Amino acid sequence: MTETTPPTINDLFGGSELDPLPNPHPVWSRLRRETPILYVKGMIYEFYLVTSAELAHEVMANDTVFSNAVYAEGVGMVLGKTILEMDGKAHLDHRKLASPFLSPSALRGKFEVAANKIANDLIDEFVDKGEADLISDFTFTYPLRVFTTILDLPIDDYEQVHQWAIDLCRVVSDPFLGMDSGAKFAAYLAPVVAERRGGSGTDLITMLCNSEVDGEQLSDEAVVNFLRLMILAGAETTYHLLGSVMFGLLKNRDQFDAVLADEKLVRSAIDEGLRWEAPVQIVSRVVTQSFELGGVQLKEGDKIHVSLGSANRDEKRYPDPDRFDIYRNNEPAHEAFGHGRHFCMGSRVAYSESQIAISTLLKRLPNLRLKEGEECGIFGFSFRSPDRLPVQFG
Numbered sequence: 001m002t003e004t005t006p007p008t009i010n011d012l013f014g015g016s017e018l019d020p021l022p023n024p025h026p027v028w029s030r031l032r033r034e035t036p037i038l039y040v041k042g043m044i045y046e047f048y049l050v051t052s053a054e055l056a057h058e059v060m061a062n063d064t065v066f067s068n069a070v071y072a073e074g075v076g077m078v079l080g081k082t083i084l085e086m087d088g089k090a091h092l093d094h095r096k097l098a099s100p101f102l103s104p105s106a107l108r109g110k111f112e113v114a115a116n117k118i119a120n121d122l123i124d125e126f127v128d129k130g131e132a133d134l135i136s137d138f139t140f141t142y143p144l145r146v147f148t149t150i151l152d153l154p155i156d157d158y159e160q161v162h163q164w165a166i167d168l169c170r171v172v173s174d175p176f177l178g179m180d181s182g183a184k185f186a187a188y189l190a191p192v193v194a195e196r197r198g199g200s201g202t203d204l205i206t207m208l209c210n211s212e213v214d215g216e217q218l219s220d221e222a223v224v225n226f227l228r229l230m231i232l233a234g235a236e237t238t239y240h241l242l243g244s245v246m247f248g249l250l251k252n253r254d255q256f257d258a259v260l261a262d263e264k265l266v267r268s269a270i271d272e273g274l275r276w277e278a279p280v281q282i283v284s285r286v287v288t289q290s291f292e293l294g295g296v297q298l299k300e301g302d303k304i305h306v307s308l309g310s311a312n313r314d315e316k317r318y319p320d321p322d323r324f325d326i327y328r329n330n331e332p333a334h335e336a337f338g339h340g341r342h343f344c345m346g347s348r349v350a351y352s353e354s355q356i357a358i359s360t361l362l363k364r365l366p367n368l369r370l371k372e373g374e375e376c377g378i379f380g381f382s383f384r385s386p387d388r389l390p391v392q393f394g
Contacts, residue, residue, distance in 0.1 A: 008041045013381065016043055018173050020379035020387065025322060028310035037294040047303035048296065053314035053335065055294045056306045059285055060339035063087055066285035068342060070303055078171045078182035080225040093213045095345055098230070101150060101204045102345055107352045114149040115353050118142060119360040127364060131371060134389040135243055143238035146353045147231060152203035165235045182228070189224045237279045238350045240385035242357055244378060245273030247386045248324040250370050255326050260362050268326045270354050275334035276324050281309035282382050283338060309384065311335045365393035
């Protein structure tokens with residue numbers, strides 16, 4: 001802990017971690033130059049804020065010193081114990097449970113057919129109008145509908161499930177809402193888990209129910225916690241990603257036209273969207289032992305917030321980092337999915353469903369463009385994406 005009073009996030013950015021900040025990047029740039037590891041005061045506790053790509057990479061690569069156990073205090077309040085707060089063998093064992101359903105082979109065939117159908121069904125609802133808000137009419141809904149195919153949940157329930165997922169994210173600003181949504185979500189999943197335990201289905205829920213860790217089956221509570229986390233991650237991250245990628249393309253017409261002419265560039269657009277505006281901007285860790293990071297002496301129990309959004313715009317790694325540029329193929333990979341043992345295991349799902357969604361939008365909506373006279377932008381601190389994306393087509 002420092003001797004002087006640390007600055008608050010509000011002091012630095014003019015808003016809290018949960019406010020819809022329009023552009024934190026100038027502050028990130030200054031911090032990278034001046035103090036790439038800075039002690040600050042957040043809404044709940046004080047922590048070290050890491051902003052440079054070099055230090056971010058070092059923290060995420062060292063899960064011995066920098067532990068995910070910090071998530072037990074926040075997300076754990078509403079989700080219970082999950083893989084998110086685990087390290088070492090426990091983390092690896094639980095990661096292996098879901099990995100087969102998130103592999104490249106699992107995301108072909110039935111998954112691709114379902115994702116294509118969902119994308120087209122959503123577009124069918126507004127295609128004849130000649131205009132839409134791509135956020136409310138498509139990106140906000142599409143990822144969770146796709147994720148229900150992995151879980152084999154009734155697609156009619158997606159709106160309620162999505163609302164619970166959104167409210168779970170608000171546990172810091174509204175603890176009662178977060179806890180209440182978590183409980184209702186658990187009550188919804190509990191009978192589904194009980195019904196599928198011991199079954200012969202090939203869906204992810206049945207597989208989790210019948211899996212073992214260290215010779216013991218996961219309890220119903222453990223399966224429910226696992227599912228809530230996966231749904232939360234699957235619903236929120238890809239929704240932000242799709243909005244930012246489409247915003248970047250629509251604001252850069254030459255790149256939009258290039259992707260339209262060559263579908264192979266869709267993956268490049270997704271990677272650039274992930275770098276340019278990472279859907280999840282902050283990941284957290286807790287220090288397990290005395291350690292020096294970037295010239296700062298850390299002690300056991302110190303908390304770290306790594307800014308993925310800042311690391312992905314580090315001038316030392318990316319020339320002209322604030323520019324959206326789908327042709328950055330020869331530059332270092334982005335850190336949007338993290339790094340090391342805790343690299344996002346749902347990244348392949350995000351890529352697969354995003355490629356299908358963007359390709360389908362471009363094919364189905366000729367002359368797609370931002371709606372004239374309408375203003376829109378990207379907002380947020382911990383999570384970032386457009387809040388609206390009014391477009392015209394046809």
